[in-house]
Amino acid sequence: MTPIKIGTRGSKLALWQAYYVQELLQNGGLSTEIITIETKGDLILDRALSKIGSKGVFTEEIEDQLRTGAIDIAVHSAKDLQSDLGPEFEILAFTEREKVNDVLVSQNTTLALSQDEPFVIGTSSTRRIALLKHFYPHIKTVDMRGNLQTRLRKLEEGHCDALLLAYAGVHRMGYHDKIAEYLSLHQFTPAVGQGTVAIEVSVSMDYAKKQVVRSLLNHAETELRLRAERAFLKTLQGGCSVPVFGLATIDPQSMSITGGVVSLDGQEMIRKTIQGSIQSNPEQLGISLAESLQLAGADRLLAEIRSQQH
Numbered sequence: 057m058t059p060i061k062i063g064t065r066g067s068k069l070a071l072w073q074a075y076y077v078q079e080l081l082q083n084g085g086l087s088t089e090i091i092t093i094e095t096k097g098d099l100i101l102d103r104a105l106s107k108i109g110s111k112g113v114f115t116e117e118i119e120d121q122l123r124t125g126a127i128d129i130a131v132h133s134a135k136d137l138q139s140d141l142g143p144e145f146e147i148l149a150f151t152e153r154e155k156v157n158d159v160l161v162s163q164n165t166t167l168a169l170s171q172d173e174p175f176v177i178g179t180s181s182t183r184r185i186a187l188l189k190h191f192y193p194h195i196k197t198v199d200m201r202g203n204l205q206t207r208l209r210k211l212e213e214g215h216c217d218a219l220l221l222a223y224a225g226v227h228r229m230g231y232h233d234k235i236a237e238y239l240s241l242h243q244f245t246p247a248v249g250q251g252t253v254a255i256e257v258s259v260s261m262d263y264a265k266k267q268v269v270r271s272l273l274n275h276a277e278t279e280l281r282l283r284a285e286r287a288f289l290k291t292l293q294g295g296c297s298v299p300v301f302g303l304a305t306i307d308p309q310s311m312s313i314t315g316g317v318v319s320l321d322g323q324e325m326i327r328k329t330i331q332g333s334i335q336s337n338p339e340q341l342g343i344s345l346a347e348s349l350q351l352a353g354a355d356r357l358l359a360e361i362r363s364q365q366h
């Protein structure tokens with residue numbers, strides 16, 4: 057078989073993920089090649105993601121290369137991969153998920169969100185800002201985009217007292233020593249897909265090649281959880297720039313999924329958890345959760361949020 061061409065963004069986090077996938081493929085006896093691709097999300101750093109457009113900010117240029125066959129597989133943080141891939145592309149595999157929590161990162165590791173003295177957190181995530189306003193209204197936020205290294209540098213330069221980040225990225229970059237606090241999943245329910253690497257391919261990729269790559273990369277339990285979460289997000293038409301959260305978990309007998317929406321000012325939150333059997337269709341569980349949130353007013357809340365973002 058010719059080498060598997062792995063497409064990735066060029067940030068350190070993206071490259072870590074590409075090397076991780078490369079290693080899994082090489083351990084399975086495949087030869088590989090990594091090709092880095094620059095995306096709009098990497099180039100435009102002076103505007104909020106919600107203003108650039110919610111779909112494909114980090115993926116469009118990579119999908120162009122999948123389409124032409126210049127790359128065979130694209131490696132993404134599942135969180136950054138839009139929930140509707142359209143007819144040309146599909147997810148071939150999800151690698152094993154790691155800890156999904158958000159963490160508070162600071163030079164001062166004694167900081168805690170629950171402390172009385174206010175402090176300033178750098179983040180551009182609408183979910184994190186809205187959840188902070190909801191649970192910790194005395195904490196202030198400043199807008200902070202850019203890759204993890206840029207944000208860490210700004211933290212060191214004193215632009216803020218702390219960052220709110222996905223544990224997964226902090227772990228992959230080796231910044232554990234700056235973790236001040238692991239945030240609870242009950243308050244800071246993560247974004248759909250957080251902590252998981254997704255492998256996107258063209259639907260027309262050679263079938264035998266697909267089978268080999270999937271068998272080396274896919275983690276069955278992670279896939280079930282992600283299928284439920286992504287169906288939930290797709291039904292709600294969430295996207296990555298609205299404050300929607302969703303997390304599916306599996307215990308031996310059942311699957312449960314928690315999800316919700318929180319207003320930009322943190323005042324209103326709609327959040328629910330539902331359970332299903334492990335045999336049931338994970339997509340159906342995600343769709344049911346979305347529908348029950350819609351009955352509780354999620355569509356109106358999302359429409360209000362979108363009108364405030366434009």
Ligand SMILES: NCc1[nH]cc(CCC(=O)O)c1CC(=O)O
Pocket residue numbers: 133134135136220221222223224225249250251252253
């Ligand atoms: N939106 C940026 C992004 N996309 C994926 C991760 C972390 C890695 C992951 O969740 O898989 C991050 C950084 C962050 O949110 O702190």
